[in-house]
Amino acid sequence: MTDIKLTDVPQEVKKRSLEPDANTIYDVIVIGGGPAGMTACVYLARKKMSVLLISNDFGGQVLWTSEIENYMGYQYIMGRELAQKFTEQVNSFPIAVRVPDEVIAVEQDEHLFLVQTKYEGNYKGQAVIIASGKQPRILDIPKERELTGRGVSYCATCDAPLYAGKDAAIIGGANSAIWAAIDLKKVARKVYLIVRSKIKADHILVERIDQEANVEQLIGYIPIEIKGKDRVESLVIKNTKTDEIKELSVQGIFVEAGLIPNTGFLRDMVKTNERNEIIVACNCETSEGGVFACGDVTNVSDKQIIIACGEGAKAALSAYRYIIEKK
Numbered sequence: 480m481t482d483i484k485l486t487d488v489p490q491e492v493k494k495r496s497l498e499p500d501a502n503t504i505y506d507v508i509v510i511g512g513g514p515a516g517m518t519a520c521v522y523l524a525r526k527k528m529s530v531l532l533i534s535n536d537f538g539g540q541v542l543w544t545s546e547i548e549n550y551m552g553y554q555y556i557m558g559r560e561l562a563q564k565f566t567e568q569v570n571s572f573p574i575a576v577r578v579p580d581e582v583i584a585v586e587q588d589e590h591l592f593l594v595q596t597k598y599e600g601n602y603k604g605q606a607v608i609i610a611s612g613k614q615p616r617i618l619d620i621p622k623e624r625e626l627t628g629r630g631v632s633y634c635a636t637c638d639a640p641l642y643a644g645k646d647a648a649i650i651g652g653a654n655s656a657i658w659a660a661i662d663l664k665k666v667a668r669k670v671y672l673i674v675r676s677k678i679k680a681d682h683i684l685v686e687r688i689d690q691e692a693n694v695e696q697l698i699g700y701i702p703i704e705i706k707g708k709d710r711v712e713s714l715v716i717k718n719t720k721t722d723e724i725k726e727l728s729v730q731g732i733f734v735e736a737g738l739i740p741n742t743g744f745l746r747d748m749v750k751t752n753e754r755n756e757i758i759v760a761c762n763c764e765t766s767e768g769g770v771f772a773c774g775d776v777t778n779v780s781d782k783q784i785i786i787a788c789g790e791g792a793k794a795a796l797s798a799y800r801y802i803i804e805k806k
């Protein structure tokens with residue numbers, strides 16, 4: 480058996496990422512730089528495919544996560560730290576990287592895919608991997624849009640520290656809402672948890688807020704209006720059974736009302752299910768030849784980092800086989 484010493488692991492990884500080139504026909508264009516997309520990039524680069532990664536950011540939802548305890552190899556790691564490690568791994572391969580940018584359309588032209596970005600024109604690829612994940616669902620109530628970034632937030636991990644000593648409300652009853660409450664209870668004076676019907680989060684998480692004096696759970700309420708001139712001043716909620724109205728004086732509102740798949744830019748190119756998730760076969764093929772999808776944007780049953788990484792690896796290997804057979 481070979482003895483592996485820690486000193487054998489390179490301490491500083493050389494950055495080898497490439498500038499994107501609009502004249503190159505890439506083997507594969509990966510859309511989305513979350514766990515699924517970044518894993519796909521690494522797998523493709525190791526197969527010597529020419530790869531272009533286009534993403535709004537490096538990390539995706541992992542950037543909104545504070546503590547991670549279920550990614551193998553790390554008993555405990557902060558989301559930003561894990562995202563940083565993924566990014567370093569991507570950058571250690573000769574992958575063309577267009578981050579930050581946003582894909583606004585994907586079109587098929589003969590045997591090629593044209594991927595249009597918001598800021599840098601079009602790129603060409605022989606295959607595409609969609610790894611665009613999910614984004615927060617909005618509440619669609621008065622003043623939500625106007626006051627986004629001025630008290631209304633969709634990322635407790637990012638913004639909780641801004642509410643030190645203040646009062647805040649969280650809307651939602653799933654894991655992400657409870658994580659928001661865990662983050663906020665440490666800094667805020669008072670935290671209201673507004674839940675429509677019942678809490679649907681993991682018991683182990685709920686236990687962490689159940690006994691907290693500064694967390695008030697308001698079950699059976701929905702938000703109906705946000706008030707405030709330049710910043711959030713209050714949240715109006717309604718009891719779903721009695722129609723009773725309450726106005727909570729808060730400076731922060733954290734929307735944790737679920738996530739929706741980022742598929743708008745595909746404009747019906749591939750088949751989706753009733754939740755607008757891309758339908759994939761178990762090898763990550765979509766309904767369109769040459770288009771593969773992986774991670775949270777798809778109909779895979781569970782949405783987790785380790786699952787997104789595994790799906791990203793599968794999508795890359797399927798895309799690789801597709802390209803080899805085509806050549």
Ligand SMILES: Cc1cc2nc3c(=O)[nH]c(=O)nc-3n(C[C@H](O)[C@H](O)[C@H](O)COP(=O)(O)OP(=O)(O)OC[C@H]3O[C@@H](n4cnc5c(N)ncnc54)[C@H](O)[C@@H]3O)c2cc1C
Nearest residue numbers: 511513514515534535539540582612613774775782783784
């Ligand atoms: C608050 C919270 C806590 C969580 N905690 C955990 C946890 O503890 N453990 C765990 O395993 N999982 C956790 N998850 C779930 C996990 O983060 C996701 O399952 C995982 O990030 C999905 O990876 P993905 O690559 O499929 O998608 P995402 O992470 O959503 O990444 C999608 C990427 O695509 C980019 N993108 C989207 N649209 C476009 C476009 N049009 N053009 C260019 N780029 C685009 C995005 O910017 C992003 O980089 C948590 C999620 C949340 C929200």
